[in-house]
Amino acid sequence: MKKFLAGVTALAATAMIAAAPTPSAAQSKTITLCWAAWDPANALVELSKDFTTKTGIGMKFEFVPWPNFADRMLNELNSKGKLCDLLIGDSQWIGGSAENGHYVKLNDFFGKEGIKMEDFAPATVYAYSTWPKGTPNYWALPAMGDANGWFYRKDWFEKPELKKEFKDKYGFELAPPKTQTELQKIAEFFQGRTVDGQKVYGAAIFTERGSEGITMGATSSLYPFGFKYEKTPGKYDMEGAVNSADAVKGLEFYKSLYKCCTPPGYTDSYMGEGLDAFKSGQVAMMMNWFAFMPGMAKDEKVGSKTGFFVNPGEKVAASTLGGQGISVVSYSPNRDEALAYIKWFANPDVQKKWWSLGGYSCHNSVLNDPSFKTSQPFAAQFLEAMGGVQDFWQEPAYASLLQAMQKRLHDYVVADKGTAKEALDGLIKDWTETFKEEGKL
Amino acid sequence: MSKLNEIADRAAGITPPSLAGAVRGLSDKSIAWIFIAPTIILLLAINIFPLIWTIYLSLTNYRANRPNAELKFVGTEHYEKILTNPDIWAAMQSTAHFVVWTIVLQTVIGFTLAWLVDRKFRGHGFWTTVILLPMMLSPAVVGNFWKFLYQPQIGLFNYIISFFTGAEPSSFEMLGSVQLAPWAIVIVDTWMWTPYVMLICLAGLRSIPDYIYEAAEVDRASNWRQFWSITIPMCLPFIMLAVLFRGIENFKMFDMVNLLTGGGPGSTTEVASITLKREAFEKWRTGFSSAFAIILFVTVFGLANIYVKALNKVKSR
Numbered sequence: 095m096k097k098f099l100a101g102v103t104a105l106a107a108t109a110m111i112a113a114a115p116t117p118s119a120a121q122s123k124t125i126t127l128c129w130a131a132w133d134p135a136n137a138l139v140e141l142s143k144d145f146t147t148k149t150g151i152g153m154k155f156e157f158v159p160w161p162n163f164a165d166r167m168l169n170e171l172n173s174k175g176k177l178c179d180l181l182i183g184d185s186q187w188i189g190g191s192a193e194n195g196h197y198v199k200l201n202d203f204f205g206k207e208g209i210k211m212e213d214f215a216p217a218t219v220y221a222y223s224t225w226p227k228g229t230p231n232y233w234a235l236p237a238m239g240d241a242n243g244w245f246y247r248k249d250w251f252e253k254p255e256l257k258k259e260f261k262d263k264y265g266f267e268l269a270p271p272k273t274q275t276e277l278q279k280i281a282e283f284f285q286g287r288t289v290d291g292q293k294v295y296g297a298a299i300f301t302e303r304g305s306e307g308i309t310m311g312a313t314s315s316l317y318p319f320g321f322k323y324e325k326t327p328g329k330y331d332m333e334g335a336v337n338s339a340d341a342v343k344g345l346e347f348y349k350s351l352y353k354c355c356t357p358p359g360y361t362d363s364y365m366g367e368g369l370d371a372f373k374s375g376q377v378a379m380m381m382n383w384f385a386f387m388p389g390m391a392k393d394e395k396v397g398s399k400t401g402f403f404v405n406p407g408e409k410v411a412a413s414t415l416g417g418q419g420i421s422v423v424s425y426s427p428n429r430d431e432a433l434a435y436i437k438w439f440a441n442p443d444v445q446k447k448w449w450s451l452g453g454y455s456c457h458n459s460v461l462n463d464p465s466f467k468t469s470q471p472f473a474a475q476f477l478e479a480m481g482g483v484q485d486f487w488q489e490p491a492y493a494s495l496l497q498a499m500q501k502r503l504h505d506y507v508v509a510d511k512g513t514a515k516e517a518l519d520g521l522i523k524d525w526t527e528t529f530k531e532e533g534k535l
Numbered sequence: 536m537s538k539l540n541e542i543a544d545r546a547a548g549i550t551p552p553s554l555a556g557a558v559r560g561l562s563d564k565s566i567a568w569i570f571i572a573p574t575i576i577l578l579l580a581i582n583i584f585p586l587i588w589t590i591y592l593s594l595t596n597y598r599a600n601r602p603n604a605e606l607k608f609v610g611t612e613h614y615e616k617i618l619t620n621p622d623i624w625a626a627m628q629s630t631a632h633f634v635v636w637t638i639v640l641q642t643v644i645g646f647t648l649a650w651l652v653d654r655k656f657r658g659h660g661f662w663t664t665v666i667l668l669p670m671m672l673s674p675a676v677v678g679n680f681w682k683f684l685y686q687p688q689i690g691l692f693n694y695i696i697s698f699f700t701g702a703e704p705s706s707f708e709m710l711g712s713v714q715l716a717p718w719a720i721v722i723v724d725t726w727m728w729t730p731y732v733m734l735i736c737l738a739g740l741r742s743i744p745d746y747i748y749e750a751a752e753v754d755r756a757s758n759w760r761q762f763w764s765i766t767i768p769m770c771l772p773f774i775m776l777a778v779l780f781r782g783i784e785n786f787k788m789f790d791m792v793n794l795l796t797g798g799g800p801g802s803t804t805e806v807a808s809i810t811l812k813r814e815a816f817e818k819w820r821t822g823f824s825s826a827f828a829i830i831l832f833v834t835v836f837g838l839a840n841i842y843v844k845a846l847n848k849v850k851s852r
Contacts (some may be wrong), residue, residue, distance in 0.1 A: 162840040165816065172819070194601055303799040359687040361711030361800050490601075494818040501622075501802060509713050509801025531596075 096274075124152035125431045128167060128178035129418075131157035133389040134238055137452040144447070146436050151431050160365060168493070171196040171423070180424040180435055182237050183420045185221045190490035191421065192225040197233040198422040203433055204232060209440045215239065218456035221485050222419030227328075234419025234434050236456035238385070241405070241479040242314045242414040243472070244277075245372055245380045245390060246270060248401035250289055257284075268404035274318055274347060277379070277406050281355035284378035296355030298371040298380040302364035303504045306496055309486065310414050311381060312348045312503050314405050317412035317484045319344030330529050337518035340409060345514040347408075349507045359510050372396070381405075383416045384479065387472040388452035402472040402507050404479045415483035417454065442511075491532050498524035586832075593826035600819040612828035623827070625802060626810040632717055633724070633792075633806055634785045638778055639726045645732025650766075653740045663737075665701070670730045678794025681723045685709040685795075713735050713803050720792050720804055724785065732777040739773025740766070772850045779842055782834060786835050807831055 127142070129135050135157045142153045156177060160165045164184065170177050171191060178326055191197045200223075202210070211219045217496060218236035251268050260268035264279050271277040281296030288294070296455070300311025313321070321374060327330045333339070333391060352360075355374055360367070361371030365382055372380040373396055391397050405413040420439065422432040438444060445457035454476065460466060467474040487495045499521055506517035529535040547730075561569075572668070592721040593614070596607045617623050652663050693704040709719040743765065751761045788809040792798070798805035798813075811831065815824035 169816070170599065190600065195603070302797075302803075304797040357688070358705040359708050359711055360706060362797060494820070497813055498815055504799055505801035506713065508799065509803055511713075511801055 111424060113376075114395065116449055122148040123150075123428065123431055124427045125179040125426075125435065126154040126156055127180040127182070127435070128156040128158070128170070129182040130163045131159045134385050134453050135477070137448070140451055141444070141453065142435075144444070145435060148339065148438065149431075149434055153435075160268050161302070161478060164493070171425075174425045176425055176427060178423050179428045179432040180211075180420055181423050182420045183234070184418055185415060186486050186488050186496070188207055188222070188225045188233055188419070189227075189488045190492060191231045192231070193490045195424055198424045198433075200232045200235065200422070200436070201230070202256050203204050203436070207437050207440075210435065211236070213304060213440075213442075213458050214456045215458060215461055215480060217415075218377045218417065218419075221415055221483070221488075222456070225488070227488060234421040235440055236417075236526065237420035237439070237453075238417050238462045239454040239456045239476070239480055240383050240385050240416030240418075241476070242271075242310060242381060242416060243384050243405055243475060243479055244403045245376050245382060246385070246401050246403065247375075247396075247399055249399040250284070250294075250378055251401070253289075256283075256289075270401065271406045274315055276407040278347070278355065281351065281379060285355045288487065289378075290375070291489070292375060295357040295371075295377050297351065297362065298363065298368040298377045298382075299352060299356060299359055300353060300364055300368070300381060300507055301356075301504070302362055303500060303508075304362075305364070306362035306486075306500070307362075308507065309415075309499045311439060312507065313414045313484070313486070315348040315351070315408075316341055317345040317349060317414065318406065318408040318410060320409045321345075321484060323487060330535055332522045332525060336522050336525070337515060341518055342409075343493045344516060345506065352507050352533070372400075374510060383477050384454060384472060385416065387476075388470065391471055402475050407482075411478075411482045413479040414485050415485040417456075421467055429433065433484060447454050489534075491528050494527055494528045498528065589825045590829060592822055593829050595775045595822045597822045597825075599821045606808070610650065614830070615825045616823070617827050617830060622802065623807075626722065626805050626807045629654070629717065629802075629804055630786060630788075630806045630808075632721060633788065633804075634782060636718075636721045637724045637785050638781055640721065641729045641732045641781055642778060643776060644725065645729045645777065646736045646770075648733040649736035649740055652737060666733060667730045669727045671742065671825050672727070674727070674790040675794060677723060677727050678791045681719075681726075682710070682795055685719060687711075711800055712801055716796055716804050718798055720795055723791060723795060724788070728781060728784075732781060735768060735773050735777040736782075739770035742773075743769045768852075772846060775842075775849060779839065779846065782842070783835060783839060787831075 127138070127140065135155070139153075139155055142155075145151065146153055149390045161398045164187075167178070167181065167183060168187065168190075169175075171181075171194075181197075183197075188197075192199075203209075203409075211223065211230075214223075214236045218239050219232075220228055220238045223232045225231060251270075255461050260280075260283055263283065266276065268280065268283070270455045271280055277297075283296070284294055284354070285296040286293065300307040300314075302308055320338065321339070321344050322335040322341075323332065325333075325335045357371055360371075363371075368380045368382050369386060369390075371377045371392075372382075373393065375396070387402055390400055393400070403412075414492060420436060422429060422436065426432055439448075440457075441457040442457060445455040445460050447464075449455040455461070460476065463469075467477065486492065486499075502524070504513040504522045506514060511517075526535060594608060595611060596609050598602075599605065612850055648666060652659050652666070672680075681692075684690050687705040687708050690704075692709065692711075693707065696702065696707075697704040707715065709715050747765055747769075748761060751765060756764065768809050787808050788806055789812065792804055792806055793809055793812075796804040798809045807827075811824055814820050814827060
């Protein structure tokens with residue numbers, strides 16, 4: 095009996111030792127970060143190696159192409175999936191994700207770890223972290239600043255014969271435009287022209303129907319012309335704001351830009367199609383996110399020939415906001431490790447490296463550094479753009495609001511249905527119905 | 536035989552008395568129920584229950600992305616909204632255009648191809664295989680592949696049209712034009728699924744006994760008369776079956792159209808299933824989309840039933 099007991103004890107002890115967490119077992123823990131599949135995601139993979147080296151926590155990545163990103167990730171959150179421990183979700187998702195309990199509220203964690211929101215650019219904190227908007231309730235750490243900007247063929251703009259012809263025709267210099275009107279004139283000038291033996295077109299702009307493309311593109315004209323979502327912020331009084339005379343002019347302008355100056359077949363184009371057109375030398379200018387500028391500047395074929403400019407103003411200076419905050423998914427079984435990543439990511443040194451690798455840091459220590467503006471050919475433009483960004487609704491019902499705008503804009507701009515005023519009136523009708531369903535009107 | 540009886544007796548001997556008693560007490564009907572019960576339970580679980588659940592959801596304000604929100608009974612509100620919504624009717628019109636034209640073209644071309652292949656010319660086996668290739672491809676591949684063919688600057692389709700008409704290849708956009716896009720999706724579906732109709736028609740043609748044609752020859756019926764009095768009537772049930780299959784399939788068409796146009800330009804090619812997907816999985820209006828799904832189900836089910844009755848009448852002639 096004694097032998098039996100001794101044997102059982104030895105067996106139990108062995109089992110307990112085997113089951114106990116050892117340092118090596120803790121180090122082998124892995125967390126998954128979900129984001130869109132694009133250039134900055136590659137930079138983040140590189141950056142995150144330092145996190146693994148420092149903490150021993152492994153990193154896995156789930157990157158989804160932009161057109162499917164919202165569908166895929168919102169399905170994941172709605173089904174309370176455990177795929178993502180960390181999610182760099184779009185700014186518009188924050189309302190829904192906060193109210194539906196998908197994201198962990200980070201206020202206590204920030205307080206405990208000494209992470210201050212004052213250390214980040216105010217526009218990014220407002221857009222990427224807070225819900226309700228502007229209140230000190232934080233659901234994400236600003237991770238990737240972004241706005242819609244412009245890429246242009248510097249080498250074409252510098253051709254003396256083209257400069258002269260342009261000046262003679264339009265009466266101002268062929269240079270990065272200062273207004274939307276100038277932008278269209280430049281696009282018109284290049285449309286159908288032969289440059290370096292190839293037929294080229296004016297501009298690649300966003301016209302995509304399925305996800306968010308045409309909304310992000312058209313708002314880059316609507317905002318500078320004076321479009322507003324509400325007359326009084328937070329009151330949902332859209333009549334006279336969404337369909338104001340300025341908004342109508344802005345939408346008419348976007349349609350005229352699409353009609354006059356885009357390459358044939360640009361009826362359903364977003365980031366990828368724009369990049370293809372620009373890199374293949376088809377267009378003189380391309381609307382696209384700042385996030386692609388580091389990659390473009392390094393491009394072997396067109397990098398040295400490419401210049402960048404901020405979205406031109408018209409009545410006001412304004413750019414469409416992109417970018418995202420990083421959040422901890424509340425269904426994650428690895429919450430502590432995910433929070434450890436946020437803490438590490440908020441470190442100013444990490445933020446500096448993030449910018450150097452091609453990510454857009456929102457940390458003041460990076461943005462306010464005297465050398466920042468000259469650190470990259472698009473850094474000064476980025477600062478300027480972030481000073482005037484405007485974002486789409488961030489309401490929990492943002493998907494319905496976005497789909498309504500996609501439909502109304504595509505119907506008017508691409509399918510030639512109705513007038514700009516009718517499109518915006520219809521949009522108010524759709525949005526009013528959504529807000530009524532939401533109990534906000 | 537005695538050996539078999541011996542084995543049966545031994546098996547009966549080792550069967551526990553309670554079980555033996557229980558089985559002995561069951562009627563044939565009960566045993567039949569025991570055998571079909573798993574199938575019925577499975578059918579209820581994967582077909583009937585979801586249908587009833589969808590009907591229930593269609594009467595509520597439920598949203599799948601807000602499972603904790605208060606659930607309200609809204610009665611027939613969603614049904615009323617759908618039936619009075621011009622956008623939904625526009626989607627139904629797009630669907631009807633797509634269904635009608637694909638069926639007409641696929642039936643005419645499919646039957647013609649079947650009739651030609653049935654001539655049994657030299658190499659007809661090879662050509663049958665070639666004709667069948669498109670329907671073996673995945674709709675996702677077909678969608679992407681035709682998107683390139685329709686590209687106005689580099690697409691082969693535009694160049695072929697340009698070759699025959701003299702028009703500039705980039706002067707028209709098959710997928711970006713409001714006038715052409717509905718036809719662009721009809722062309723692709725016809726290219727892909729005509730072989731399927733052809734196969735069914737071929738089966739119909741080969742089922743007609745030769746002696747009927749021989750009798751017609753004896754009666755000096757012309758080829759034209761034989762075609763209209765023998766071939767078409769005897770093949771009609773097969774043609775109608777092909778129309779039924781393609782009609783049901785195309786009424787719920789999603790993948791190929793979504794890849795080709797995404798419903799655009801504007802909402803020109805937004806067929807009902809794309810609208811349904813947007814309502815259900817982009818706007819997350821689960822109650823509303825459930826009502827829409829029920830309306831589509833009733834429409835397809837009703838039309839298919841009427842059609843099947845007509846088909847049975849034709850067959851019984």
